[in-house]
Amino acid sequence: MYCKVVFDVPLDRDFDYLVPDELAAKVAPGVRVTAPFGRVLTGGMVVSVSEVRTAPEDMKLKEIASVVDERPLFGSDLFPLTRFMKTHWGCPVGQILFALVPPQPYFKVDNAPATVHIDIKTPAFTLTKSQQNALNTVRSFPAYEFHPVLFNGPSYTGKTETVLRLAGDVLAGYGQTLITVPDIAAARQFIAEAEARFGANNVFCWHSRMLLSKKKKYFSAISNGLPCVVISTRSGALLPFKNLRLAAVLDEGDDNYKQEENKPYYHLRDLLMFRAKAHGAVLVFASATPSVEMLKMVQDKQVLQIPFTEAVPGHNFTPQIKITDKKGEKSRFLSDFLVSQLAENLQKKETSLLILNRRGYSTAYYCLNCGAYAKCKKCGAILSRENTPEHGDRLVCKKCGHTETLQQECPQCHNLIFKSRGGGTQKIVTEVQKLFPKAKLLRLDSDTLKTKAGQGFEALNALKSGAADIIVGTRLASGALRGAKVTLAAVLDAELELDGPDFRASEKYGQMLFGLRGHLSGVADGRLIIQAADKEAYDYSPLLSGDYNGAAETELLLRESFSYPPYTRLIKVLIKAKDTPLLNAETAQIKRLGYNRAIEVLGPVWCAKKTDVLKKQYLLFKTDEARWLDLLAVLDSYTPAKKVTIKVAADPYDFY
Incomplete structure (x- = not known):
């Protein structure tokens, strides 16, 4: 028997291995194994098993050393989810899989408890008409059908309370709920309220700074399909839900929901649309200030909008x-x-x-008389003052790459005296x-x-x-x-x-x-x-x-008038190198990849700090819905020259 294995490394390929007879019954797609990789034993994941050899006959195959899991830790949506993330945001398959399933062998699924105690304490107060309408609408949806909805209304109109009542319905039916908040601070504030309502044993708080012991406990419980309410930052969308009935995104318009710092890259909104559809779950976006991307989806009838108009009693002041x-x-x-x-x-x-x-690292240049900033004459963005050995003391636009001298005239008061502000x-x-x-x-x-x-x-x-x-x-x-x-x-x-x-x-x-x-x-x-x-x-x-x-x-x-999302698609490519001529040559080469695949290529825009060892600049590819997946695939598979590194970000949120 043969199998293909991927590893948590930045190589976008799988590797062929022999399966020893004594391990044949245990090896299956989705289980973790240890296998020789180079000169050491390394943890990997099986992606396929076959009786037919696909590797070249002259290649000597190594054997799998051991099998870590008795069964796959993730559900049946593991590989479809991986393909979706790979297609829409790029990244090697192995790194995506090991973001979904921890590579450490001590992350194992424990036996599920024999009984689960559920005691929901719902506050006794009269709901507003908007809250009752939202509850009636969502409760009328047929079970196990995907329904995305937007709770849209000002603050203090009861959107979060409505989400919590829906979560109570799901928990009472022994289902799983995911409620996401923008950051760790919000998660820690929200968890006490959820525990008081649903019981501490039924509420899991998931974020990057958790204790490892709690991560193992919660991961195992969710993988076993135990009824629970998960309060999480964006990373909770990667958990191995088996019975997800409700997913809710609070403060949907917050840009913290886009992961762009570490691989794999993804946006929570699009990721949960895929996962909720796969599970046949209700997906609720709740926000007083929804993103324009979400409002465009409402216009296109991809998401049902439920308005919240009445303020809850005692919170209807005008500031x-x-x-x-x-x-x-x-x-x-x-x-x-x-x-x-x-x-x-x-x-x-x-x-x-x-x-x-x-924001950012650069120093702004402002008028001493009225405080107005010097702005780019090309695109109107704030100019940043930079003093580098290569270019000297100058003003740089971080949006379009345009440069200007320090001699500026204030557009407000026509003063000529400017000063740097940090x-x-x-x-x-x-x-x-x-x-x-x-x-x-x-x-x-x-x-x-x-x-x-x-x-x-x-x-x-x-x-x-x-x-x-x-x-x-x-x-x-x-x-x-x-x-x-x-x-x-x-x-x-x-x-x-x-x-x-x-x-x-x-x-x-x-x-x-x-x-x-x-x-x-x-x-x-x-x-x-x-x-x-x-x-x-x-x-x-x-x-x-x-x-x-x-x-x-x-x-x-x-x-729409300037052809920016949600009417077009953007892909940002960050190029880093120590040598400036090499950096510029590689940038020009990558820019040529956009020909016939992009509407426009903006940049390069210099974005390095004075203290950076590597010089950095980025290109911004603007393309349409029909061509963006093809362009992303080409950029994601591009191999840069030696001593050059690149980072490809689809739908970028970071421009600094």
């Missing part, structure tokens, strides 16, 4: 919204109006949240501490959340308890406001949010503003302050009236 300058007499980062509002909140002992989403949340904390030395300040960003002892977790708790006077954070903080006691929120730099190289910048900015507005509508005397040098750069009228769908419609029209 005050004011747009101010970016600097004042007392501070070069805070307007005088914002300083006065912070002082007022301190007197009332209420919590304030300041948001500065310091720093982020840490700089703001220092500035605010000078203005309010007695205030308790906390910082909430990815740096402060790296360890349990970090200030970030204290800040997360302070959002709910009100134990801090002022919290300074990135956009991450705006997504952790569920149940928070914040009454004043301020976005410190509108231009920094809007004018990056990401074509989704205005959509993300709008989602953040509407998210803040939604939270503040749940508290009395809620105030939102937006600091902007150019108050006409973004249409704030939908925000003032609370019309997110109107803002999204405008965004869709802009995307």
Whole structure:
């Protein structure tokens, strides 16, 4: 008997092995084995078994050494799911399979318990008409049929409560539910609520920073098909569900749902569409600010939209919204109006949240008089100042690659004196501490959340308890406001949010503003302050009236007119090399692959930091629905020259 085995290595191929007679009964597609790979025994996975030899006759085949699993850990959708991920996002098959099934031999499926205790505690309060309508609609779907729906409505309209009640229905019927949240901070906040309702033994929290012992326990339980509610970040979509009846994506528009840092790459929305269809499950997307891709799917009748219009009792306030300058007499980062509002909140002992989403690595170049940023004359994005040995001191556009000199004229006030601006949340904390030395300040960003002892977790708790006077954070903080006691929120730099190289910048900015507005509508005397040098750069009228769908419609029209997703497909190729001529030669070679397969090839755009050893730039291929899978396959299978590495990302979200 012969079998083909793949390994967790960046080689997109399988390897032929002989199966010893004593192992023949145990070897099957989907089981893990150990086999000689090079000079060592390595863990691999069997992808096919055959009585017929397919390897060349003159090739000496090695034998499988041992079989790790008694049966496949994943369900019957393992290989269809792998093919789907390979086709839509690229990546070697072995790396995809071992993201779905852990390569470590100690990850094994234990025996399922003889009995399972289920006790669901549903809160006793009257539902709104929108909540009852959503429950009736979903409950009327025939069992074991795929139905994707969107719960769309402002904050505090009961979307999450409706999802939890549907999860209770599934758990009562001994099914499995997956509820995803954008990040670990949100998962940790949400888990206590789920455990109180469904029981701690029936709720599993899954994310990248879990204890290994819990990962093994939960993986085994899910693989055994035990009834459960899984609260997870995006990685939960890769778990081996056997009886998935409901999948729900909370805050669907959040860009954390795209995995682009590590292989395999995928977007949770598309991945769950495939998995829910394979399982015949209901798929619920719930968001106050759904992505324009999701709204396009609603327009195309691929997803059923269920509106949520009535606010739950006690959360129907209208927050005050004011747009101010970016600097004042007392501070070069805070307007005088914002300083006065912070002082007022301190007197009332209420919590304030300041948001500065310091993105990328480059230093922005801004007008000393009014604070406006120098912008690219070609595409209008913010220019970044870079000083490199190869190119000297210059301004670079991270969106289109255009370069300009340091001699700039302010488009707002025609001032000629500019200065570089760096720093982020840490700089703001220092500035605010000078203005309010007695205030308790906390910082909430990815740096402060790296360890349990970090200030970030204290800040997360302070959002709910009100134990801090002022919290300074990135956009991450705006997504952790569920149940928070914040009454004043301020976005410190509108231009920094809007004018990056990401074509989704205005959509993300709008989602953040509407998210803040939604939270503040749940508290009395809620105030939102937006600091902007150019108050006409973004249409704030939908925000003032609370019309997110109107803002999204405008965004869709802009995307269509400029041929960006969801009307086209994008593929980003990042090229890295130590030698500049080699980098440019390889970039030109890859660019030629797009001929006849792409509508347009943008770039190259330089994206290396000053401290990077390797020089980096990327190309952006814009193509249509008919040709994008072919183009992705060509780029994914391309072998670069020696000393050059490339990274291919379909539907990219990272442009920095």
